[in-house]
Amino acid sequence: MQVETNATLVSLNTLALESRASYLVTAATPQDILDAVALAKTNGLPLVLLGGGSNVVLASDLEAVVVHIVSRGIEILREDSESAVIRVAAGENWHRLVQWCLGQNYFGLENLALIPGTVGAAPIQNIGAYGVEIASFVDAVHTLNLDTGETRVLSGAACEFGYRDSVFKGALRDSVAITAVDLRLNKQPVVIVNYPSLAQYFEDAGMQATPQAVFDAVVAIRSKRLPDPGVIPNAGSFFKNPVEGQAGVAYLRTRFSGLPAFTQADGRVKLSAAWMIEDCGWKGAEQDGMGVDTNHALVLVNRGGNSGRALLKLAGDIQDAVAQRFGFRLEIEPRVLGSSDG
Ligand SMILES: Cc1cc2nc3c(=O)[nH]c(=O)nc-3n(C[C@H](O)[C@H](O)[C@H](O)COP(=O)(O)OP(=O)(O)OC[C@H]3O[C@@H](n4cnc5c(N)ncnc54)[C@H](O)[C@@H]3O)c2cc1C
Structure with a gap:
């Protein structure tokens, strides 16, 4: 296994947050992971697994053995x-x-x-x-x-x-x-194109939905809607869309008639967190170098602040605003690693 001490994680998380790991192990095999477990036990440190770093918020330096999984095949x-x-x-x-x-x-x-x-x-x-x-x-x-x-x-x-x-x-x-x-x-092509923006894409294009066409459509839609983390560091959707019971949603829609709501297979209703954040006026906002994307209010971006704590402060302020207006707290989707205190 390959081990580095006091290693920077800035290029290993798509939010490009500054954070250092006590040990960084590059693991290409299961045995490398077991060796990292032994290293963590010897040093009395926790173990943290990392893949592409696209669904984590590094809130601080990590006093841990971080295992970057790079196995192939x-x-x-x-x-x-x-x-x-x-x-x-x-x-x-x-x-x-x-x-x-x-x-x-x-x-x-x-x-x-x-x-x-x-x-x-x-x-x-x-x-x-x-x-x-x-x-x-x-x-x-x-x-x-x-x-x-x-x-x-x-x-x-x-x-x-x-x-x-x-x-x-x-x-x-x-x-x-x-x-x-x-x-x-x-092995037989089965295409699923009932999601609204995908259905619209094929209607506008007037073309048949083959698997290759669906792939191309998804790449085109995503490239237009979501910021590329390589250009504007982000972790995709920062909050989960809340899923609520019918009664609560009916009440909310009497107050917020435009609130998009999608009924799920189990009868519960998924609400658009992006719409709520925008409705609270946070779309495009910036605070301490961290921001809310100008195109997609669900995506928080690093505009040079580079600090996990600043990002979590912004997220907390958005959660407070949504809770005050809509009556429930949005849940953060990525995994928060490290400590956001002090
Ligand atoms: C621009 C953008 C768009 C996105 N769009 C979507 C989307 O449309 N839908 C969606 O669902 N997600 C989306 N995501 C979130 C993210 O891409 C997914 O959650 C992805 O699966 C995370 O993979 P990762 O390897 O980067 O995980 P990491 O961020 O490295 O890790 C995420 C969590 O998994 C753990 N972990 C990682 N690898 C392992 C392993 N091998 N074994 C055990 N635990 C492990 C980590 O400890 C951590 O807790 C998006 C993210 C970005 C940046």
Whole structure:
């Protein structure tokens, strides 16, 4: 394993926040992760796993052994005329995997194009976009217990997937590393284009929705709507869209008639956090070098402040404003690492 001490993490998080790790281990194999666990135990430090750093807020320096997972490999396990099952190493880049699958005529992931980060982190928050979630394709998740070193394979059902949620945020939080993910993909093209902006795209373009066309459409829509973290550092959606019961939503809509609301399969209603933030006047705002994107109010951006604490202060002020106006507190989507105190 490769180890660096007092290592900067600025290029390992898409918000480009300044933070240093006591130890930074670059882990290409499960054995490297186990060696990092031993290093953490020897030094009495916690272990922190990092993939692409696109869903974390580094609130401070991390007195920890940070493990950057960089394992590689895609293996075709089995296929027939209907589907193919592939095993992908945790450190593979998600978007490159989506491209690779399309090239192989393995379909299903097109709507999830251009989501930053690694394959290993994708099941953790059940990545989703444009009407599709990874949950629909997960055959198994391979894990390594960070305490005992035991390996365990979880079925898709055992992952307990929900909206931006899974068992890896619940009972297994911080206790396992995901080392590989098995995905079952369609060999026959199935396209899902009922998400409003995607449906509109195909209506405007007057073209047929093939998997390649869906991939191109998602890349085009996302490139237009979301700031590129390589240009304006960000972590994508900073807050989850609140999901509320019918009664509460009916009341809110009597007061805020424009509030977008989408009824879910379970009857509960997902509300647009971006709309609420904009309605509170925060879109485009800036505070201590951290800001709210001018195009998309759900995206907080680093405009040179470079400080996790400043970012969390801005997030807290937005949460307060939304709570005061709408009666509930928005939940932060990325994982906050380090301490935002003092
Ligand atoms: C511009 C932009 C757009 C985005 N759009 C979307 C979107 O449309 N939909 C969506 O769902 N998300 C979106 N995201 C969020 C993010 O891309 C996903 O959550 C992604 O899966 C995070 O992957 P990562 O490798 O960067 O994880 P990291 O940020 O490195 O880690 C996230 C969490 O997972 C843990 N972790 C990482 N790897 C492992 C592992 N192998 N085993 C165990 N734990 C691990 C970390 O400890 C941390 O708690 C977006 C982010 C950005 C910057």
